[in-house]
Amino acid sequence: MDSTINQVLSEMEKMNEKFDQRFDQMEGRFEKIDTRFDHVDARFEKVDARFDQVDARFEKMDERFDQMDARFEHLEEGVKYLKIGQDEAKMMLKASLEAVEKTNAELVNLRNESDHKFEQNDKEHRFFEQELRDTNLKLADHSRELRKLKFEKNHLI
Structure with missing residues (x-):
């Protein structure tokens, strides 16, 4: 009987x-998921850095447009110079x-990719x-069963 209990206890411990x-x-696996979330972050x-770059580019563009306005005031003397300035502004x-x-295309792609990855991770x-x-x-359950068997073993001895 003791050997059976010992055998059951041994099997329970293996389990x-x-x-x-x-x-x-x-x-x-949870650590891998956390790593994936870190990659998404x-x-x-x-993307935020790209937005900052775009903002900086727009500020430079605003400065350039301001410069162009100043140039247009000077170029009113001649149509030839005005045409050159207009072509620059168009470009x-x-x-x-x-x-x-x-x-915008990059942001849409990144958003779609991020949404897909978030869904997978979720x-x-x-x-x-x-x-x-x-x-x-x-x-x-196994711990309870193991304690029960140990208790029975101790009380049978």
Whole structure:
């Protein structure tokens, strides 16, 4: 009888060790998810930096447009000079519109990519939380059963 109890206790301890290993694996997965969230945060920081660059470019463009206005006042003397200034303004405006379109396209792509990654991470997080809950419940059941068997063993001796 003692050997049976010892054998059951041994099996229970092995099961407990397996559950501990699964728990450690789950913790590793959560760390990977945290790392993924950190990567997404870093990408958002890059987007913020890009926004700052775009703002700086717009400020420079505003300065350039102010300079162009000053030039136009001087160029009123001749149509030839006015035409040159207008062509420059058109090129600058075209370049700024292209930069805005490019930035907007990059932001849309980044947003879509980020949303997709957030959805994936959220699904994995919910799955692992449920796995962890189930594992904890099984571990608690096995611990109770192990204590019960130890108690019975101690009282049978």
